[in-house]
Amino acid sequence: MSIAPSPAPKKLDRETLVKRIKTLGPWHMNIQLTDDLNTGQVFVEDGVKRGREEGGQGGDVSLLQLRDLFLKQIDSIYTDGLQGKTFLDCACNAGGYCFWTREREIKAAFGFDVREHWIKQARFVKAQRKIAPTDRIQFCVNDLYDIPSQNLTPSDITMFKGIFYHLPDPITGLKIAADLTNEVMFFNTSTTWGEPDGSMKAGWESTENVMSGVHGLKWYPTGPKVCADILKWAGFVEMKLIFYRQQFDTPHIGRTEIVASKVPGLLDNLHGEWIK
Ligand SMILES: C[S@@+](CC[C@H](N)C(=O)[O-])C[C@H]1O[C@@H](n2cnc3c(N)ncnc32)[C@H](O)[C@@H]1O
Structure with a gap:
């Protein structure tokens, strides 16, 4: 980068x-x-x-x-700040996480999203945010599956939030992001709710809705266990479950967040439950 x-x-x-x-x-x-x-x-x-x-x-x-909880998590993992660290946000939307890492002195942040709509917002915020610096941040319109051809240098921290369940092949998608991560990944996905954990369930989604994927086919994990198995396979050695809960307006859907690390010890102070 x-x-x-x-x-x-x-x-x-x-x-x-x-x-x-x-x-x-x-x-x-x-x-x-x-x-x-x-x-x-x-x-x-x-x-x-x-x-x-x-x-x-x-x-x-x-x-x-989303800012305050994210920065609380960052502060408990990187207790000396983000100086010298780099950040990658896959499906960055309006780029919020890049701007918030800049508040902690990130060295470089790069966000991409498949939709022009969100990258226009991210560029607008970069140009108009007055309360914190917005240099060292770049955005581009990209499909996750095209990222390997960009030859990016791996980043220390990766955000993989709200994208896993919008992909036709989420395991390949996650591996692309994991291979670009040196230290920590924030992983957050929708799941099914009320089914035995350990598998993935196929479905279809709009390719037009700005919050969706662009490929039509989607896969919901049945809970954090199957997500943790995939993260482990992708190279992460320590993981904490931040939450797993039912989505209140759609009872058959859940949501889970896992923070995963390739570096032992980094998550010791993070609030969450160790996943063995
Ligand atoms: C549910 S939103 C999540 C946004 C943000 N990551 C967050 O957690 O708040 C899903 C986002 O993924 C983007 N997206 C969907 N499929 C993508 C793909 N194949 N490559 C890159 N971005 C994608 C959408 O445009 C949208 O911004």
């Missing part, structure tokens, strides 16, 4: 920012831009119907507040 310096973009006034945020919607990530404006606030101000999670603008796209 190499980051070429680019000239500082012109910062827009509040009124123009609000207009641009609305034009670029819907937003999935609530990212603070200025002291009094974030990417989700305008939808709340407009009184638009709330989505699944707090502050959502309704419809298929739920607006999530």
Whole structure:
């Protein structure tokens, strides 16, 4: 990964920012831009119907507040900060995790997503975020399956969140990301709920919905056990289960998060349950 310096973009006034945020919607990530404006606030101000999670603008796209929990996890793994570390976000959406690692002095962050819609948002945030630096961050539109041809240098930390269950071949997809990870992977996926854990279940999804995959075929793991087996096969030697829970609005669906490491000891202070 190499980051070429680019000239500082012109910062827009509040009124123009609000207009641009609305034009670029819907937003999935609530990212603070200025002291009094974030990417989700305008939808709340407009009184638009709330989505699944707090502050959502309704419809298929739920607006999530992801920063604080993520940085809490980062701080407990990398207690000396992220100086000298590199970060890769697969399916980065509006790029929130790249911006938040920059708040912890990441050396370089690279995010890609298959949809132009999200990368436009990420580039807008990079240009207009005033409350923290946004240099050292790059984004591009890419399908995960095309990433091996990009010859990326492996990163220390990888985000693999919300993409596993949108892939026609999730094991190959995860291996692509694992092979680009030196230390830690944040893995988060939808699962089935109420079925014996240990397998993968096929299904179909829209290729048009901006939150979906683009290949149609999808696979849901039946719980964290099968995910941990695949992560172990992909080269991770220690893992912690952060959560496994039922999704309250769709009872047959669950959600799980696992943080996996290739370096023994890195997860010792992370809140979660060891997976043996
Ligand atoms: C459920 S959202 C998750 C977004 C973000 N990673 C998060 O956890 O908040 C799914 C994202 O995966 C992207 N995506 C789906 N299939 C992809 C693929 N094959 N390659 C890259 N991105 C993909 C979508 O465009 C969308 O941004």
